[in-house]
Amino acid sequence: MQEILVLNSGSSSVKFALYHVGTAYYAMDEDATGTPKEALTLSYSGHFSGLATSQCRVSLVHKKVGQQPHHYELQALQAMGLTPATNHEEAITKLMVWLDQRDDKGTLIAIGHRVVHGGQTYHEAVRLSANDVAELEKFSSLAPLHQPHGLAPIKLLMEQVPDVPQIACFDTAFHARQPWVARQFALPRELTAKGLIRYGFHGLSYDYIQRTLPNVLPKNAPRSRVIVAHLGNGASLCAIRDGVSIASTMGFTALDGLPMGTRSGTLDPGLVLHLIGQEKMSVEEVSSLLYKQSGLLGVSGISSDMRELLASDAPEAEEAVELYCYRAAREIASLAGALGGLDQLVFTAGIGEHAAAVRARIVAQCEWLDMQLDEQANHHNAICISAADSGVGVWVIPTDEERVIAIDCLTLLNKAD
Ligand SMILES: Nc1ncnc2c1ncn2[C@@H]1O[C@H](COP(=O)(O)OP(=O)(O)O)[C@@H](O)[C@H]1O
Ligand SMILES: CC(=O)OP(=O)(O)O
Numbered sequence: 141m142q143e144i145l146v147l148n149s150g151s152s153s154v155k156f157a158l159y160h161v162g163t164a165y166y167a168m169d170e171d172a173t174g175t176p177k178e179a180l181t182l183s184y185s186g187h188f189s190g191l192a193t194s195q196c197r198v199s200l201v202h203k204k205v206g207q208q209p210h211h212y213e214l215q216a217l218q219a220m221g222l223t224p225a226t227n228h229e230e231a232i233t234k235l236m237v238w239l240d241q242r243d244d245k246g247t248l249i250a251i252g253h254r255v256v257h258g259g260q261t262y263h264e265a266v267r268l269s270a271n272d273v274a275e276l277e278k279f280s281s282l283a284p285l286h287q288p289h290g291l292a293p294i295k296l297l298m299e300q301v302p303d304v305p306q307i308a309c310f311d312t313a314f315h316a317r318q319p320w321v322a323r324q325f326a327l328p329r330e331l332t333a334k335g336l337i338r339y340g341f342h343g344l345s346y347d348y349i350q351r352t353l354p355n356v357l358p359k360n361a362p363r364s365r366v367i368v369a370h371l372g373n374g375a376s377l378c379a380i381r382d383g384v385s386i387a388s389t390m391g392f393t394a395l396d397g398l399p400m401g402t403r404s405g406t407l408d409p410g411l412v413l414h415l416i417g418q419e420k421m422s423v424e425e426v427s428s429l430l431y432k433q434s435g436l437l438g439v440s441g442i443s444s445d446m447r448e449l450l451a452s453d454a455p456e457a458e459e460a461v462e463l464y465c466y467r468a469a470r471e472i473a474s475l476a477g478a479l480g481g482l483d484q485l486v487f488t489a490g491i492g493e494h495a496a497a498v499r500a501r502i503v504a505q506c507e508w509l510d511m512q513l514d515e516q517a518n519h520h521n522a523i524c525i526s527a528a529d530s531g532v533g534v535w536v537i538p539t540d541e542e543r544v545i546a547i548d549c550l551t552l553l554n555k556a557d
């Protein structure tokens with residue numbers, strides 16, 4: 141039995157998923173992404189979270205075909221060596237040891253990785269060489285919370301399992317076909333030529349939604365102009381026309397656009413100059429401020445976690461949630477402008493999938509775009525949450541970046557055959 145392992149390394153977590161690769165690649169029976177069902181069957185998924193803190197948590201779920209998923213208890217995890225780790229490297233090492241000693245072990249034919257920044261060179265999944273890794277390390281300063289953590293496991297696994305292809309799938313790739321006008325900053329041409337342009341991120345998530353949406357929408361529903369709101373720890377919006385990204389709120393880095401858990405989102409660039417010139421802050425201090433101390437955490441002074449803010453009575457928590465929703469609604473309107481109207485709005489990722497109150501506030505501010513919620517459906521996190529007479533369809537679709545990575549790995553391996 142052949143297997144593909146997928147690693148999605150974030151700033152403080154490693155999410156993983158293991159797929160069985162079937163032989164019936166061309167079966168007619170397709171899943172929500174249009175992939176033949178037998179081609180990729182999820183067998184295990186899990187994560188190490190809280191790696192940057194002292195509270196690492198490990199989870200593992202086993203999915204057997206036709207059975208309810210099995211969630212392993214702490215004791216069972218310990219027996220398998222899947223115990224808390226203090227950093228990404230340790231987590232990956234524990235994961236690889238467990239993978240290797242399973243009774244149901246198959247042959248690992250590829251390891252797929254989420255790499256956040258692919259710059260202007262990497263527009264599709266690629267089997268990595270050491271040279272590629274060195275090239276991708278050059279983008280680390282543009283995605284300091286993500287790129288180093290995405291590349292570290294690749295380097296480690298190139299040594300640990302040199303015969304297994306390490307395949308990178310890029311967050312930026314989905315946006316590579318944006319029209320040039322959407323990618324440019326109004327900067328001198330020499331700087332634009334150096335690659336100082338908008339890239340956009342969360343592309344694997346947008347790709348999953350874009351593949352899934354046709355199977356979710358009613359047959360005759362208009363679908364040409366779609367906005368996807370990926371509201372997780374990082375957050376961005378993407379305008380998709382006929383399946384292609386035409387604009388996104390994230391730009392040169394994943395700091396741009398919406399306020400996030402700890403990231404500021406869009407600022408007046410003059411403010412950054414002020415911090416350096418007048419407040420005498422160093423580049424490192426400004427970077428830490430904007431990446432790690434701002435967003436929901438900075439405004440509330442309480443937490444970066446939307447759950448905590450929604451549960452809090454503090455006026456500062458309310459202010460942070462209000463700003464978050466206000467900015468999202470304004471940016472939805474901006475992207476609707478880029479699309480020349482709007483047919484469907486999709487919410488996804490942690491907040492988008494679970495925070496009904498946030499969705500309700502955002503949609504209420506978009507009412508003028510002919511958008512109405514079905515309050516009950518929204519409350520229950522239903523798939524379709526728009527009212528029957530809403531001009532724009534509003535949806536909640538759980539994202540699955542790992543599955544897109546597995547599909548891209550399989551596609552690449554099949555091409556190479
Ligand atoms: N039930 C919930 N209600 C509100 N917010 C939630 C809920 N569940 C998760 N979240 C939010 O989702 C965020 C994490 O989203 P996720 O997509 O898992 O992030 P990432 O992959 O970027 O780490 C958390 O910070 C939390 O604020
Ligand atoms: C690019 C990005 O912001 O990713 P995440 O939401 O996983 O932090």
Ligand SMILES: [Mg+2]
Pocket residue numbers: 150372373374
């Ligand atoms: Mg994420």
